[in-house]
Amino acid sequence: xxxxxxxxxxxxxxxxxxxxFAVVAVWIVIDNPGPIxxxxxxxxxxxxxxxxxxxxxxxxxxxxxxxxxIGEHDSRITRAGYYIRKYKLDELPQLWNxxxxxxxxxxxxxxxxxxxxxYTDEQRQVLTVRPGITDYASIEYIDENRILAQAEDPDRTxxxxxxxxxxxxxxxxxxxxxxxxxxxxxxxxLAKIIR
Numbered sequence: 001x002x003x004x005x006x007x008x009x010x011x012x013x014x015x016x017x018x019x020x021f022a023v024v025a026v027w028i029v030i031d032n033p034g035p036i037x038x039x040x041x042x043x044x045x046x047x048x049x050x051x052x053x054x055x056x057x058x059x060x061x062x063x064x065x066x067x068x069x070i071g072e073h074d075s076r077i078t079r080a081g082y083y084i085r086k087y088k089l090d091e092l093p094q095l096w097n098x099x100x101x102x103x104x105x106x107x108x109x110x111x112x113x114x115x116x117x118x119y120t121d122e123q124r125q126v127l128t129v130r131p132g133i134t135d136y137a138s139i140e141y142i143d144e145n146r147i148l149a150q151a152e153d154p155d156r157t158x159x160x161x162x163x164x165x166x167x168x169x170x171x172x173x174x175x176x177x178x179x180x181x182x183x184x185x186x187x188x189x190l191a192k193i194i195r
Contacts, residue, residue: 001179002104002106002177002179002182003101003104005105005179005182006098006099006104006105007098007099009098009105010095010096010098010099010105011099013092013095014095014096014099017092017095020089020092021092021093024055024084024089024092025055027080027084028055028056028057028078028080028081028084030080031078031079031080031081032056032059032060032078032079032080032081034056034059034060035056035060036055036056037053037054037055037056037093038053038054038055038056038057038058039051039052039053039054040052040054040112041112041113042110042111042112042131043110043111043112043113043116043127043131044102044103044110044127044130044131045127045128045129045130045131046127046128047116047124047127049113050097050102050103050110051102052094052097052102052103052110053093053094053096053097054090054091054093054094055084055089055090055092055093056078056081056090057077057078057080057081057082057084057085057090058074058076058077058078058081059076059078062076062077074145085145087193088193091133094133095133098133101130102130102131103130103131103132103133104129104130104131104132104133105132105133105134105182105186106132106133106134106135106173106181106182106185106186107129107130107131107132107135107173108126108129108131108132108135108137108166108167108170108173108174109131109132109133109134109135109137109138109166110131111163115158115159115163118159118163119167123164123167125171125174126167126170126171126174128174129174129177134185134186134189135169135170135173135185136169136170136172136173136185137165137166137167137169137170138189139185139188139189139192140165140166140169141162141165141166142192142193144162147162148162173185
């Protein structure tokens, strides 16, 4: 039933949001010429890699220096990218990932291989389900970039503090995967973004 909801809601989302997609695409190109979308390899269900889609919010090639974004005013972020990230518009193309089955609307956020390789056996349970666009960790750590900006060593803070805490939150959904929980997380996410 959850997969059926994923297909229906992602199709509806792509259809209804297509005018917004067009506006964001033009904004990206005018602000900083280059590709509209950014594709990054992430680890999905059963440890398989897939290309996660986002609207590009950084300068071309900016991801070569670091895998994490530090603060809202990371120098690699474009002017348009600041607002695209602030209102989570960069995540919208992942509706395509949901439609194709690489992701679900709700599930643990997919990580890059570098961080997945650090998982303990217990933490690897997050790879038994489809990754999602949102989950309890996404809601709790909506200001993750701000936390990292204040850290002395952002990469270490992410690995030792944020990542384990996010995985612990992921387990809440993994252990209670029901349609009611799925819908609850979607509504909590929308409410958090609106606020």
